[in-house]
Amino acid sequence: MNTNNHATPQEPILSGFGPRTTAQEVLGGQDLTGKIAIITGGYSGLGLEATRVLASAGATVIVPVKTVEKAQAALSEILGVELVRMDLMDPASIDAFAEKFLASNRPLHMLINAAGIMANPLVRDHRGYESQLATNHLGHFQLTARLWPALEKAKGARIVSVSSRAHQMSGIDFEDLNFNNRPYDKFVAYGQSKTANVLFAVEMDKRGRAYGVRAFSVHPGSILTDLSRYLTEDDMRAMGVLNEQGELVFPEFNDEFKTIPEGAATIVWCATSPQLNDKGGVYCENGDIASLTDTRFAPGVFEWAVNSGHAQRLWQTTEQLVGLEFSI
Incomplete structure (x- = not known):
């Protein structure tokens, strides 16, 4: 079933992978020698693992970092990684x-937008x-808009936006995005931002595919990482990862x-x-394209x-908010 008029149906392709796949x-043994990747959040949690795996296959991975010392410690044993200062809250x-990356005249084959914050107090x-x-x-x-020349130069680039099942908590409130x-609700705000990640991939793919640039959004699964640092004990109990004894529950075989x-x-993947x-413009989970659902x-x-209409509207609204025209 395909409700958003993009080229790839929002339905599984039976990839053969699943929730336990690493x-x-x-x-699958691919050789990524000569490939260039940028991974935001590439020095902690899921981003760090993506950095490690891509670099181990021969890719050069550039990691934008806000805290250089922390990143250097995390990435010290991974070859083929470059660290460059950047703060996603600072345009x-x-x-x-x-500008520094474009000055190197390199193509950009993979842009993985993995950095994020979750359920923090209003800032x-x-x-x-x-x-x-x-x-x-x-x-x-x-970031994606500014790197567009390098993505186009790759002649087959992919953009991956790390979203979350939390997108189901909130759509986009176009009348009051901020x-x-x-009233501020930290989980509604997080859900809205994760819906934005999915809609970005829909519209990015629509605009980019004529240039060989395909975009995807991803629900990685429920994982305990530093992303959860703002969660209270009550929040974690509600999510099912903290039992009544205050112990972390991590059921190994629970999908x-x-x-x-x-x-x-x-x-x-x-x-x-x-x-x-x-393929592109689709939301993926468990190593496959996901199905549509209306069950929270x-x-x-x-x-x-x-929704393609929401995706186009968010794109235009975002251009206004950040003060740039990302026209392709």
């Missing part, structure tokens, strides 16, 4: 990062924009919870798999996140 396994630093950037939207969506939109007039290598699998040649917190993607 990032190393989906790579000037995004532009400077992109606004200097423009007044809510921080989860600013970090998870607006910063990545600006919680100026409605809802994954290890970091398993969580990074769909990210790496979308960035590299030949199974996705000539069930596998699959909500229609509001893959």
Whole structure:
């Protein structure tokens, strides 16, 4: 079933992969020598695992970093990694990062937008924009726009936006994106930003595929990483990862919870798999394209996140918010 008028149906292709597949396994022995990847958030959690796996296959991985010392410690034993300063909440630093990369005249084969914040207290950037939207969506939109010449130069680039099943918690409130007039809810804000990640992939793929640039969004699975640092004990109990004794519950064979290598699998699959040649604009999970659903917190993607009209409107709204025209 395909409700958003893009080339690839939002339905599984029976890839042969599943929730227990690891990032190393989906790579399938591919040689990525000569390929260039940029991975935001590439020095912690899922991004770090994606960095490790792609670099181990020969790719050069550029990791934008806000805290250089932390990144150096995490990446010290991985060869083929370059660290460059960047802060997704700072538009000037995004532009400077992109300008430095473009000056190298290299193509960009994989852009993995994996950095993010989740369920934090209300913070606004200097423009007044809510921080989860600013970090998870607006910063990545600006970064992708600035890197467009290098993506086009690759003649077959892929863009992977790391979303979440939390997109099912909220669509886009176009009338009040930044919680100026409605009460701030940290989970609604997170859900809205994750829906934005999916809609970005829909419209990015529509605009980019004539140039060989395909875009995907990913639900990596439920994984305990540093992303959960703002969650309270009550939040974690509600999510089912903390029992009444205050102990972390990590059921090894429960499809809802994954290890970091398993969580990074769909990210790496979308960035590299030949199974996705000539495909794009779809939301993926468990190493496959997901189905549509209208059941909250069930596998699959909500229609509001893959709706072509919403995707186009968000693109235009985002251009206004970040003050750039990303016309392709």
